[in-house]
Amino acid sequence: IFRAFTLPLIQDEDISASSQWSESTAARYGRLDFEEGDGAWCPEITVEPDSLKEFLQIDLRSLHFITLVGTQGRHAGGIGNEFSQMYKIKYSRDGSRWISWRNRQGKQVIEGNRNAYDIVLKDLEPPIIARYVRFMPVTDHSMNVCMRVELYGCEWLDGLVSYNAPVGEQMSLPALPAYFNDSVYDGAVIHRCGLGQLTDGVCGLDDFTHSHVYNVWPGYDYVGWTNESFPSGYVEIMFEFDRTRNFTTMKVHCNNMPSRHAKAFRQVVCYFRSEADWEAAPLAFGPAEDEENPGARFVTVNLANRMASAIKCQFHFADAWMLFSEITFQSGRDRSTVYTAMYNTTLAPPKTGLPPNIQPDDSNTRILIGCLVAIIFILVVIIVIILWRQVWQKMLEKASRRMLDDELTASLSIQSETFAYTHNQSSTISEQESNSTYERIFPLGPDYQEPSRIICKLPEFAQSLEEPGRIPSPSLITSSKSTAAAAAAAVQDGAPHYAEADIVNLQGVTGGNTYAIPALAMDLLSGKDVAVEEFPRKMLTFKEKLGEGQFGEVHLCEAEGMQEFMNKEFLFDIPEDQPVLVAVKMLRSDADKNARNDFLKEIKIMSRLKDPNIIRLLAVCIYSDPLCMITEYMENGDLNQFLSRHEPEGQLAVLSNAPTVSFNSLCYMAAQIASGMKYLSSLNFVHRDLATRNCLVGKNYTIKIADFGMSRNLYSGDYYRIQGRAVLPIRWMSWESILLGKFTTASDAWAFGVTLWEILNFCKEQPYSQLTDEQVIENTGEFFRDQKRQIYLPQPVLCPDSLYKIMLSCWRRNTKERPSFQEIHRALLEMQP
Structure with missing residues (x-):
């Protein structure tokens, strides 16, 4: 309506x-x-x-x-x-x-x-x-x-704010070729998140070769793909909505021309995401085939009242081609809103009354009022049920937490000389007063600590260590010797010295700063001035929004005259009269004082990072609000998106006419990441979020490590949200980072192994894609117990044994046995021709 x-x-x-x-x-x-x-x-x-x-x-x-x-x-x-x-x-x-x-x-x-x-x-x-x-x-x-x-x-009642679909393809015809590209799509080129022909309200013709209605090319009405370009046998389209909705149906307008080998989809598999996590159980639907009546048609998919803010649909081919012209969603919220619109289309009171010969129908009015009252009553009942379920769930959660706190009668005792945040004898009273099991168990990195929800996966972590020379708090109960020995081995397991000292945790614009800096290194930096200049804001041209976080946003901009503001040691491969592509981290003007101080500290730290494989801080805008830091941005975007658009060299790539990347180039990119991490580790910096999404690609496969992957909605599925608070990249994290809150260069080495696995899989699959987030956390417990039941990422098809051994060495349980980045870099260089 x-x-x-x-x-x-x-x-x-x-x-x-x-x-x-x-x-x-x-x-x-x-x-x-x-x-x-x-x-x-x-x-x-x-x-x-x-x-x-x-x-x-x-x-x-x-x-x-x-x-x-x-x-x-x-x-x-x-x-x-x-x-x-x-x-x-x-x-x-x-x-x-x-x-x-x-x-x-x-x-x-x-x-x-x-x-x-x-x-x-x-x-x-x-x-x-x-x-x-x-x-x-x-x-x-x-x-x-x-x-x-x-x-x-x-x-716009649909609530759909963007969809992400593969680029449409071209079909060869005797007269003119048919182009099935989304010609009115308004999404960003890099991320392809926008709206276009699939939401313009125009349905395609039965015969797509006759697109004369708009005086355009054949196939204009449709977005289409051929199965030759999709070895998996399906096309994946993701839909993002403005809020969580209760979906009833999805209607897909499909072309059906068997003479052109175009049919509606054979099956669709839909995945649903309500908050940050995708639900484990997808919904599958297969429409009935109609061979006797060729022609375009709507296929209605029953979504079974699933709740979601995003839907990812995999449409499986039924023939060589699959063509869509319109996709719409219906939800419970939509129906109620449309009903209201039906009876409120009058925008202002009528200026004149009804003609004398036309009078309102009282019987119809009574029926409409009765229907409206019935609907309101049903809605009230539904709201009461939803509220009752929420209250009941909260009561259950509180009860389970009390039971869990009773079971977790002790926490790991950490030697007071090892960690900066552990308590000495004089602090036992304050420890008694604290009822936060979560704080006592994880003394480091509050942004990456996990509450008792994860601890309950591993009951042995809920028990205390009795250590010589330490007086336990009265509230702690001594654990059994066997568990104490196991936990002691975990705590004393080869963590580098610097990572167990004070850690400076900065709250950057994306929420948690990527680099974790030991306090000693921070002290050394604090005595130096920021080696970057103030850049005129008017010379920045906004291109698109890359992401946002708790305290600010990251924008992709073009900077004019940036070459004049740079040190001579830094060279651009762009002529001086052309703008430079940069990423601008902008702190919100309403950020609190602590966030502003942390932002300025991050500027000081970033200004000292000078390595060919680390994103450089180019300039700042700190004389007025909003505070900004301007960093490099590579023209090919992040490594995850870059590789996902390419294929390995081979016959399949030739048939699909897709761009390729050679195995040697993959090794070259991996070696550059190792080189950048070698530089960070030499400064005792811990990255804590190394992944392909945080690596940018330039010309000739140049790689630079960045830090704003967490702020991008595109990768929200890579982070595990803890009860609405912190987010964890658990599929890239070592077992000790998840269970003990310890982040060291050794845990970065673990993440490098996962990143190398992503590269050799061309980022076509998420690590541990067959496991849910909870199962990934349980698997870290198997690494801790070390009873040979842990699950490793499988060897990629393109990966030789020598390279897979490097990955496995990065995932060793004992942190002392994992290779340093110097060793990893040397090994990768030896593999290159």
């Missing part, structure tokens, strides 16, 4: 502009057919050709589906005669990334007004889904312009 909205329903504060002539030509006067003030919005300066600095902006407060726009000039009762002959539209869903609207032929400029009086309405084909809309006047010569505008459409 479409519900129109117009600017008179929008509040004045939701209409803004880049500038204005005077108070009487402010943005709020830019309403269509509205004669208040001086009769329109007028920018302060004359609009120049090819200048898009002036705009009128509307904030719709929520996502809307916009299909029509209207414009008008300013006549002000004959006093004015200003109008815009042409204009462009930009829109945004989040207020940070702006997208230029293009019609189906790729044209951006829209024809506007020819005089100051008439209203000109233009259909937006394709329509847009946006919260913010900007009208930007365009001229072919210098002139004064004024505008009044209006939008038409409805609220």
